Amino acid sequence: MAAISIIVPTRDRPDSVARLARALASQEPIDGGFELIVVADGCTDATVRRLHAMPTPPDTRILEQPAAGPAMARNCGAALAASDLLLFLDDDVEPQTGLLRAHLALHASRAGAVAIGYLPPVVSHGFFGAALRGWWESMFDALREPSHRYTWRDLLSGHFSIRRAHFEAIGGFNPALRCHEDWELGYRLIRAGYAFVFLADAAAWHHEHSDVNKALRRKFDEGVADVQLVGMHPELVTALPIGWPAHDISIARAQRLAREHPAVGDRLARVLQHLLPLYERWRLRFRWRAALERLMTYWYWRGVSAAAGTPHRIASLVAAAGTRDLAEPLVLDLAQGLPEAVRRIDAVRPRAVRLLYRSDVVGDIPDQPGAEPLRGVHLPAALARPLAREYATALARDGVLPALLASPEINFHPAAPHLAASVESLRTEDRVRA
């Protein structure tokens, strides 16, 4: 039996699949080898014939299905997989040599892990290529950080691996979604307690051939998908743009245009899109970025409106999500020492933490919908960044911070009175629970 089953959905991109197959053939050898399952999803060109004709790794199967979307294609591929370990790759990636070995090593050492691989982008020159590289790499910036708190949106269907038993137990991808199906799966996995791990060593070049047109179409699809997601998991509404208040007048305008005057909005969007090449020609990059930002906002809300139907439905979707129940925070006194606080968090794995320093409230690491429970490693990063001022203030009051460094930035007044009021009751409850 192969050590790993690689599942690749594709549509009308035989050259990309050929590049992927070549890259897999030059992988560092692994015990047991691998099998490759290519699922042709509603191909309208000669993809399947060409796939059969091209040189592929020895254990390769090519399936064909009517157009049903990549989620269904991946589920079909997984159902036929012979191995215990599934690796999902998109057809436009080109694995680097150690990719399979890195995935296998991770799963050998950690049961219940979901391994997310790195996809360094290969983009075209020009403003759009640079922007694309920026968006793409920024996704991985956070994942690389040891103190990153994984969320449901970190799962990338283009490159991840999971034990087949776990994939089946969770029910696979939701085929109703044509976009953001990875986020939806990620949410169910996180909720079920699976641990996400980013594998920087498992890298595959991502040959991104997108352009402005494709990017805007993608934004429309994301709007549609987010309406579906909120319908499936209402508690996620605050984690998606659909549930955020319009903090900017241009967002409010885009929402209104998309909702009330889509014909006018589409025309204006086309005009604005025609300005992009002019801005690029004269290197007006800030105008170019602002215009693209507006276009993406508009097309996102256009997708939301198209999927939700009436404005009333959007409002009712958001309202239906209502206020979710937030987890009760674990209360920790940092005066007991940072190592002790880290140890407690690792032992309890709380969803939220309230940090005290003797009688001072330092602050909260709050509950987040679809985020993993807290680990000890999250604490130093929180204290050095979002809670730095409050923690330094508490340390200054306790005489730990060298007096020469106590600047006016460190205020010596009690912080956050609304939190302080609830501290005593939480402490009491904590004692009762203990």
Add this chain to the structure above:
Amino acid sequence: VATAIREIELSGPLGPLEDLHGYARAMLVVRWRRRILGRAFVPVADGRLDEQEVRSAIRAGLPADAWLRWLEDTVGYDERARFGGPLPTATIAICTRERPVDLRRALQAVSRVVDAVPGTDVLVIDNAPSSDATRRVVQDYPRVRYICEPRRGLNVARNRALIEARGDIVAFSDDDAAPEPEWLDALCANFGDPRVLCVTGLTLPAELETEAQELFEEHTPFGRGFRRHVFDGQRDNPLHVGPVGAGANMAVRRNIAGRVGPFDERLDGGTPTRSGGDHEMFARILGAGYRIVYDPAAVTWHTHRRSMESLFATVYGYGVGVYAMWTGLLLERRELGAIKLAWAWFRHGQVPVLLSGLRDRGHHTRARLVREELRGCLHGPRAWFQARRLRHAGS
């Protein structure tokens, strides 16, 4: 009028500073476990500073957020660690021309860096030499490779270093600078982010013994503050590269030429444009959407020119280089923003100093510096055309 430079380690006991005779003031470089938190200037009387004066100077002179560096150290947080993994291999490159005394000092400092990071590749690029003085100095340092680059120009030498280097990162240091032992590791730690093509560091004055050195430090300091900063081509203006740093303390990926092209050989020392080669590269990196990190943990000590004549020539050269660079960006890359930047610099940077020089005789020398700079600015576009002509003729 000279300024003494002293280092203060805050994690140890503080005491008075003696032996400051002959100095009108002191520059205190304040560290916490080797990491520089900031610096403070304090007037000196009777050749000493008592402990209370030292404390007051530190309290008044440190940046308001110095406590954050202390806090990061206390909780064990390093924002560069997010990219983890082993440090990339590196080559140190010193581009020089007929300055054997300075070069020997620089190589002594680099030897301490190599002791800290064994196996580091070190190159000296001898640019269009007229004697064998540089070669003879390098012969005394067996761990250093000597490369002769006959074509004249600092950017020509930098490109040669990229070709000759064996490390993945090429860290450039000037022949009149002395990097600290931790300098190379501090630069390399920032390259874990694949979007980072260049890292610059903190350059402090090695001495402030003459009026020219004081003026240079005041007018065009190399240092860019004590807080790490990421310049992102997706967010920042790629033409506004003054705050990024300087070529005296920078590292780039060896394969940078494949990403954004080599250093522009029409710019910088040894050409009619006199400077601007490093800043033009910064502009190209940011313009292509990549990142540059300024990391003050990478410290080098630079010996500024001692005479007023050298200072005026240097400042004139900066003016020429900046305007030559903007001319090239405007004509070849249609970067209209260069016009806006030139106006903003003139209106908000140069005019106020000129006016204060007219109003107050105490500011006369500073105004003279700006006049030299402006003279250079006016010559910059012409110098760019001259350099282009020479380059075409050469190739």
